[in-house]
Each structure stands twice: as structure tokens, then as C-alpha cells.
Amino acid sequence: DGGITQSPKYLFRKEGQNVTLSCEQNLNHDAMYWYRQDPGQGLRLIYYSQIVNDFQKGDIAEGYSVSREKKESFPLTVTSAQKNPTAFYLCASSIDDEQYFGPGTRLTVT
Amino acid sequence: AQSVTQPDIHITVSEGASLELRCNYSYGATPYLFWYVQSPGQGLQLLLKYFSGDTLVQGIKGFEAEFKRSQSSFNLRKPSVHWSDAAEYFCAVGAVTGGGNKLTFGTGTQLKVEL
Numbered sequence: 001d002g003g004i005t006q007s008p009k010y011l012f013r014k015e016g017q018n019v020t021l022s023c024e025q026n027l028n029h030d031a032m033y034w035y036r037q038d039p040g041q042g043l044r045l046i047y048y049s050q051i052v053n054d055f056q057k058g059d060i061a062e063g064y065s066v067s068r069e070k071k072e073s074f075p076l077t078v079t080s081a082q083k084n085p086t087a088f089y090l091c092a093s094s095i096d097d098e099q100y101f102g103p104g105t106r107l108t109v110t
Numbered sequence: 111a112q113s114v115t116q117p118d119i120h121i122t123v124s125e126g127a128s129l130e131l132r133c134n135y136s137y138g139a140t141p142y143l144f145w146y147v148q149s150p151g152q153g154l155q156l157l158l159k160y161f162s163g164d165t166l167v168q169g170i171k172g173f174e175a176e177f178k179r180s181q182s183s184f185n186l187r188k189p190s191v192h193w194s195d196a197a198e199y200f201c202a203v204g205a206v207t208g209g210g211n212k213l214t215f216g217t218g219t220q221l222k223v224e225l
Contacts, residue, residue: 004153031211033213035215040119040217040218041217042114042200042215042216042217042218043154043200043213043215044215045212045213045214048212058212088151090153090154092154094211097142097159097161097204097211098144098156098159098211099144099156099211099213100156101146101153101154101155102153103152103153104151104152104153106151
């Protein structure tokens, strides 16, 4: 089955630690995206990548970093500089302007 | 800059009743418009999309939406709601960036269905 996988589903970290969220797709899509979702705020774009080895900042990139070394993988690192990291993180990929979403990772930082 | 407004945070309807979820957008050119649905703790599923052509768009699960340029709206409708439609619904507007579509989402409308 083709799709997008995000792991783990739940992630817990202590404040001050960096954490990396995984996103893998086997849809052969060129473009991939990371969104953050908070209650009542919809989805906000963190980073996106249109092609391997290239990525751009979205609307709320501060405190986050990404890499795109392989077409199928787009990991997101939440750094200690992110002031409010606790949120639901969604990865997506797209072809022909239609985005497909993964199941999400809920990150809790205490 | 593009933006999306979903004025209703929560909506409650009875099973079997009709449904309309409102979406207004702001965009400088002809927009690409989408409706997604999200069940609790899950990712988003595409219900329907509008790129061009016929302004009444049919989607999955019996949903439809109508693009009205004069009102900058893309409202989602369903003639008869089922209990399984209870979820959160997001409207989004897209800007084609050449190889990818950068979406701006509304804040969502939570739908509750009363049996």
C-alpha cells in the first residue's frame, strides 16, 4: 500500500532536548511538507521541500530544522529553541497540487 | 497574502439533516480550493477540490462544494448528514509554487451530529 508514515504516534521529551520526527512516503511524490496543528489554530506550515536537497521555510520555521536527503524521507527536528513545541505535527506530500497527509505525531514536551 | 476564514468554530446538526459549512478566502488570483476532514488524532483526508471549470464540485462521502467568486466563498454542503460525519473540517486555499502546492488552512469547523 502506498502512503505516508509518521513515527512515532506519541513522543515525549524533556524541555531543552532536541527531538526528530520521522516522515516517510512511498508515493514517489516530489514535494513534502511539515505542518503544526494547535487547537483552534488550524494547520500552520513549518517547512516544505519541492525536490531532494532543497527546502524552504514556511510561516513558523523558527526553532525547527529539516533535511531532504532522499525523495521518500523528510525528517523534522524540533530544537530546544522552539518555545512551545508541544503540538500535533502532520507531514504531507503532494503531486499535481493535491496534498496527502500522514497520521501525525503528537509531541509533548515537559 | 492568501487567507481562509471559517466563521463557525462548532456546528451541531441532527442526523439526516442538511449541512453547510462556510469558507471564505482571500487570494489575488484564481484560487485552488480544498476541503479536508480530520477525525480525532488522525491525519487529514481530502474531501474535494476546485481548480477550474464547473463551480459545483462533487467529492467523496456525498459532499459537494460550490465556488462563488463574487462572494469569495467555497462552502461545503451535504444533503443528509450521517453520524459518522462527525469530525473537524478544514478549508484550504492553495498557491501553486511550481512543483508543489503551498496551502493555507482555515482554523476548522468542528461538526457534531446528534442522533
